[in-house]
Amino acid sequence: MPTIRTTHVGSLPRSGIVADLLFGHEKGLPFISTDYDQIMRDATAAIVARQKQAEIDIPSDGETSKISYATYIKDRLTGFEGDSPRDPPGDLEDFPRFRERLAKAGGTPQYRRPRCVGPITVKTLEPLHKDIAAMKAGLAGAGYAEGFMNSASPGVIALFQPTDYYRTLDDYLHALAEGMRAEYEAIVASGLILQIDAPDLGLGRHMMYKDLDEAGFLKRVAVHIEALNSALRNVPRDRVRLHICWGNYEGPHTRDVALKTVLPELLKAKPGALLFEGANPRHAHEWTVWSEAKLPDDLILIPGCIDSTTNFVEHPELVAQRLGHYIDAVGADRVIAGTDCGFSTFAGFGVVDPDIAWAKLAALAHGAAIASRRVDG
Secondary structure, three states: OOOOOEOOOOOOOOOHHHHHHHHHHHOOOOOOHHHHHHHHHHHHHHHHHHHHHOOOOOOOOOOOOOOEOOHHHHHOEOOEEOOOOOOOOHHHHHOHHHHHHHHHOOOOOOOOOOEEOOOOOEOOOHHHHHHHHHHHHHHHHHOOOOOEEEEEOHHHHHHHOOEOOOOOHHHHHHHHHHHHHHHHHHHHHOOOEEEEEOHHHOHHHHOOOOOOOHHHHHHHHHHHHHHHHHHOOOOOHHHEEEEOOOOOOOOOOOOOOOHHHHHHHHOOOOOOEEEEOOOOOOOHHHHHHHHHOOOOOOOEEEEEOOOOOOOOOOOHHHHHHHHHHHHHHHOHHHEOEEOOOOOOOEOOEOOOOHHHHHHHHHHHHHHHHHHHHHHHO
């Protein structure tokens, strides 16, 4: 019987002590490194074990040690200092009263986004090796045979952390690609699956390139993917997956570029699996794209069947119905059940209550089991 496996995008709710340590580290507060590392190892083991309880088949480390999915690179690459001004997404600019309400409610997480002020080189891989060791210990302790680890795309680093050093954006993207290559290759060499987080390929349309028309944006996407493929040149296609999203926030999303529009460029990226939004009200209808598109025979689809911006717990039957669309398009052996985005993209911040996040993951597993039985029947 075909079994529809389950996974998710990566970030999971951190404990209070982990979030406090991450923000303390961000502020340069003193701490005992051995104690800090042990807390991160223990927290990683706990979050991997919790995924086992929720019946997630391909787990992550929850991005436990990272304050956010893109700015963590300042501790691993040279050239970053200071902070960068916030540039709101275009859809929030269209609805200023809602944007103001979000700001007053604390809807914008506060952490540094350092700018690039010097040449990009590898500063140290020690934090990465600590993450890998903690993840592999957690996998062994929970009885997992495989797991994945997130890493930021060159484009999303550039999106949130502009450069004052490189003459052109293209130069910056390719420098970032070469700088991140060591991290990508180390994750794969460890035996873990590499997940590239690339919101720049979706969210970039109404943030980084909001002043371009659609054709102009697609030309920029092609450059982003060229840089990413260069960074992945030594990584096997079947050991890397790519996550695209349009911004993990509750908002109008009326400026999101359509999946159908950007998909031809996405298919030029090297990764052999794609994670994408398929549950929220702005993108749930786009399952039709996959049956219409000409796809590589080995491409794995990991659709979001659970929304990461609402505290509704999806009914398992809805999850199964959503999976059915993708199974019909490419076959059960090429579909893995996923989530729209992470549940704690920034440490200590998430609109979904931690307990509800775990309930949603359990519903994902239940729905995948229903879909698996239907394939067999």
